[in-house]
Amino acid sequence: MNQRIVVGIDGCAESAAAAHWAAREALLRNAPLLLVHAEEWFSPLSIPAARSDARRQWAQALLRKASEELREEHPQLDISAESFDGRPADSLASAASSAGMLVLGSRGLGTLTGFVLGSVGMAVLHTVEEPTVLVRATEDAVPHARGEHSDRDIVVGIDIGRPCDALLTFAFDEAARRGCTLHALHSWMLPPLAGAASAYSPEVNAQIAQNMSTGLDDMLKPWRDMYPTVGLDAQVMVGHASEQLLKTGSEAGLVVVGRRIRRSSIGTHIGPITHAILHHSTAPVAVVAHE
CATH class of the missing domain: 3.40.50.620 (HUPs)
Structure with missing residues (x-):
C-alpha cells in the first residue's frame, strides 16, 4: 500500500479545503488518508479542567464530521482520524514522518494559526522533510480547493x-x-x-x-x-x-x-x-x- 496522506484539520475553511484536496490526492495515489487535529492543552488553576475536556470533545466531533463528509464524497477512500495533545508543529511533523505527503491549509485559525506567516506553519515547513502541500480557500483559490483545476497542468x-x-x-x-x-x-x-x-x-x-x-x-x-x-x-x-x-x-x-x-x-x-x-x-x- 502507498504511504498515507496526512492533513491538518482545525475547523476553518482553509483546513476544509486542504482536506478535500488531500482526499483527491489520496485517491490518485491509492493511499489512505489520515486527518489530524493537534492542540496543546493548557489548564491554569483559574480554568476548570472541564474546559479542556470540552475542547477534546470538540476536537473529536470536528474530526468525526470531517471524516463523514469525506467518506460521503469518496466512499472508496480509506480514512482515519487522530487527535494529538501537544505542540501542533511537533504533532504534525511526527504524523508526517511516516507519510508520503502532508497537506495543510495555508491560512489557518485556532490551533493551526497562520501556516504561511505564523510560527506553527513555518516550524512545520522547517522540520518536515516529506513533501508538504499548502492549500488556500480564498475566493481566487476556491476552484483549486474544490478540485476544479485538479487536471490542470x-x-x-x-x-x-x-x-x-x-x-x-x-x-x-x-x-x-x-x-x-x-x-x-x-x-x-x-x-x-x-x-x-x-x-x-x-x-x-x-x-x-x-x-x-x-x-x-x-x-x-x-x-x-x-x-x-x-x-x-x-x-x-x-x-x-x-x-x-x-x-x-x-x-x-x-x-x-x-x-x-x-x-x-x-x-x-x-x-x-x-x-x-x-x-x-x-x-x-x-x-x-x-x-
Whole structure:
C-alpha cells in the first residue's frame, strides 16, 4: 500500500479545503488518508479542567464530521482520524514522518494559526522533510480547493545551478498521475550594467539564454527518459523567478517549489522564492525538501 496522506484539520475553511484536496490526492495515489487535529492543552488553576475536556470533545466531533463528509464524497477512500495533545508543529511533523505527503491549509485559525506567516506553519515547513502541500480557500483559490483545476497542468521551478532530484521526481510523479503537462521553469536576470554596455547586447543575451536552455534540457533529460508519457514544456524566462512562477502558475493545478534541507537551527530554511510563492500563489503549492 502507498504511504498515507496526512492533513491538518482545525475547523476553518482553509483546513476544509486542504482536506478535500488531500482526499483527491489520496485517491490518485491509492493511499489512505489520515486527518489530524493537534492542540496543546493548557489548564491554569483559574480554568476548570472541564474546559479542556470540552475542547477534546470538540476536537473529536470536528474530526468525526470531517471524516463523514469525506467518506460521503469518496466512499472508496480509506480514512482515519487522530487527535494529538501537544505542540501542533511537533504533532504534525511526527504524523508526517511516516507519510508520503502532508497537506495543510495555508491560512489557518485556532490551533493551526497562520501556516504561511505564523510560527506553527513555518516550524512545520522547517522540520518536515516529506513533501508538504499548502492549500488556500480564498475566493481566487476556491476552484483549486474544490478540485476544479485538479487536471490542470503542473508548474515546477528549477534552479539549473544546483541538483534538485527530489523536486523533479515529485513533479514528474504528480504529472504522470494526473495525466497532465509539466511546465519546468528556470528564470534568470539580465546581467547588471556595471559599466559594461556589452552586457545588454542582444547577441550576448541571446547566447546566455541559449546556454540556460541547454542547461535546463540537460538537467531534465533523465526524467524525460524515465517518464516518456509526461508532456514536458521546458521554459527559460528572464525576470525574477518568483514573479515568473506566479504568472505561469496562476492557472495551474499545482505549483511545485523546493527548499534546501538545512541541519543547522540557525538561519532561514525557506528561500525567498519559495517564501514568495507561499505568500501569493492561489494554486496549491507543494514544497519539496531536497539536499
